[in-house]
Amino acid sequence: MKRAMKSALKIAIVQFNPVVGDVAGNARRIIDLALEAAEKGADIAVYPELCLIGYSHHDLLDNDYVVSSIEHALAWIHQHVPPHMALVVGTVRRNPSKTGKKLFNSAAFLELDKPAQFVDKMLLPTYDLYDEYRYFEPAKAQSPISFRGTKLGIHICEDMWNLEKYANYLIYERNPLEELIDKGAEILINLSASPFSHGRHDLRTNLIQDICRQYRVPFLMSNQVGANTEMVFDGDSRVHAANGDLLRCAPSFEETVLYWDNTDLTPLEIPTHDRIEDLFIALVCGIREYDKKTGIFNKLLVGLSGGIDSAVTAALAVEAVGAHRVMGITMPSKYSSEGSVTDSMSLADNLGIPCHTIPIEDTIESFKNILEPIFQGTTEGLAEENIQARTRGLTLMAVSNKFNHLVLATGNKSEMAMGYATLYGDMAGGLAVLADVFKVDVYLLATYINQRAGRVLIPASTISKPPSAELRPDQLDQDSLPPYPVLDEILRLYIEERLDVHAICKTLGHPKSFVLGILSSVDRNEYKRKQAAPALRVSKKAFGTGRRIPIVMKLDRLGLETLKQELKIEAHA
Helix, strand or coil: CCCCCCCCCEEEEEECCCCCCCHHHHHHHHHHHHHHHHHCCCCEEECCCCCCCCCCCHHHHHCHHHHHHHHHHHHHHHHCCCCCCEEEEEEEEECCCCCCCCEEEEEEEEECCCCCEEEECCCCCCCCCCCHHHCECCCCCCCCEEECCEEEEEEEHHHHCCCHHHCCCCCCCCCHHHHHHHCCCCEEEEEECCCCCCCHHHHHHHHHHHHHHHHCCCEEEEECEEEECCEEEECCCEEECCCCCEEEECCCCCCEEEEEECCCCCCCCCCCCCHHHHHHHHHHHHHHHHHHHHCCCCEEEEECCCCHHHHHHHHHHHHHHCHHHEEEEECCCCCCCHHHHHHHHHHHHHHCCCEEECCCHHHHHHHHHHHHHHHCCCCCCHHHHHHHHHHHHHHHHHHHHHHCEEEEECCCHHHHHHCCCCCCCCCCCCEECCCCCCHHHHHHHHHHHHHHHCCCCCCHHHHHCCCCCCCCCCCCHHHCCCCHHHHHHHHHHHHHCCCCHHHHHHHHCCCHHHHHHHHHHHHHCHHHHCCCCCECECCCCCCECCECCCCCCCCCHHHHHHHHHHHHHHHHC
C-alpha cells in the first residue's frame, strides 16, 4: 500500500563532477552548489557516491593522509551547510571496529549544528571495474533517516541492484531496499557513481520503475557525471514516482542540479537515446575530462594516417578541446598511398588543425641497415612491417616530449582484440580513445560526425576506402581478418556477453573452427593489451581494469571437448 508522506520537501539532486583526489576542491564545489540550491528553496541537497574523493579512487584510500583529508573536508562542509537545510554527501568513514576493513563507503547526512548521521553501503561490488571489498566493510544494517517528519531511505549505488530480474545470479544475501522499506522508508534516495555504457539509461529506467512499483514509494538517484581516467559517467540522475512514472531526469554528461517538490507528480516522457550520439558524447567527455583534470598537456597530438580511426580520433579531440589545441602529424612511408597524405591534409583543413608531414622512409631504412647483420638470411615479414609502425610511434612520442603534447592512441577495439595494433607503435600514447569501440561503430561515428557538423569533416574517401595498415604493398585488413561486421559480432559476444564457442556458433551460425580461431587470437594477445594506454570505457566490458585476464594461460578448448566426449562415453558404458 502506498504510504502518504508527512510533509512537503523540495529536494535538490546534484549531478556532480568531482576530481579524483581533489578533496578540498570537491568540498568547496559541494558547498557552492548547496548555496545555489538553498537560494532556490531546497530543503535537502543530495550528492553522488564518494563525491568527496571522486570515483574511482583506487588505492588512494590506503593512504591515511587521504582519509584524514576527507574527514577534515567533511567537517568543513558540515560547518558550512546552509541554515534550514540538509546535505547528503558521498564520503568514507572509518570503521570503529577492531575487525573488518578499515573504512565504510558512506553517505553523510549533515545539518548545521546537529551531529552528522551516516548510512553505510551494504552491497560492495567486486566485478568488472569495481573492487570495493578491497577497501570497504559492508554495512551491518540499514535504517531510514527521519527529516521533517519523512523517513528517507538513503542507500548507495549497488544497494539498489539486487533485484533478481536484473542479475544473472543473486550475489548478495541481503536486500537493503527491503530493509529500508520494512523500517518505514517513504522515499528511496540513491547516491551513485554508475558509469556509462551502451543501454545503461534504459536499464536504470526499467530497474527503478520496477523498484517503485514493488515498494510503492518514490525513488530519487543522484549520479556522478564527467570522467576519471578510463571511466566515463553520464549522470542520468532522476526522480520516479511511486507508480514508476519518471518525474525528473537530468541531461546526460552535464553537471547540473535537478529540483523536485515531492508533491509534484507530473510525469515526464522518458527520453530516448541514440546509441551513436551517446557514444560520440561519451568519448568527447572522456577526452575533455582527461585533458582538463590532468591539466599538464599543452595540446593533443594525433598521428594521421588517412584512415578512419585516426580521422575519428582527431575529430573527437577537436570537439573536446577545440581545434587550437589539437595537432596532427602524417608520416608517410614508401607503402603509403597518395590518399594517406592527401586525406590527412584534407581532414586537417576541415577540422582547422595544423598537420605536419614527417616522412619516415629514411628512418625505416636506417633501422633495416642496423638490423641487417642479425636478420641476414631471413625472409622479410612482420618484423620489418612493424618497424614502420614503431617509427611512427617514436616520432609521435618525440614530439610529445619536446612540446608537452598528449598523444592519443587510435587503435579500435577490433584491432586491440585481434592483436592488430602494434605494441610500441600505433599503441603508443597516453589515452586510447577508440579502444572500446568496434570498427563497425568507428564508421558509424564518422558518418555521425559529418552529419552533426552539417558538412564534411571526415573526407568521403577516408570513409569509403578499404581499411589497411599500409605496411606492405596492396595490404588490406581483410586479407587476414574476416569482414568487420562478422568479426565484431563474434568479438562482442565473446568479450562483452562472455559467451563460449558453442553459444557463439549457435547464435551466429559460424563453423566452430572459424570461431575458435578468432577467440584464440583474442586470448594470445592479452600481453599487448596489458601494456596499452588507458582506454575510455563505453561498453559494459572494456579492455583494461574491468577485464582481468591472465597473460600466461592456455584455454585448450579442443582438449576440453575431448574430455566432455570421454565423459559421455564413460557415462553410457
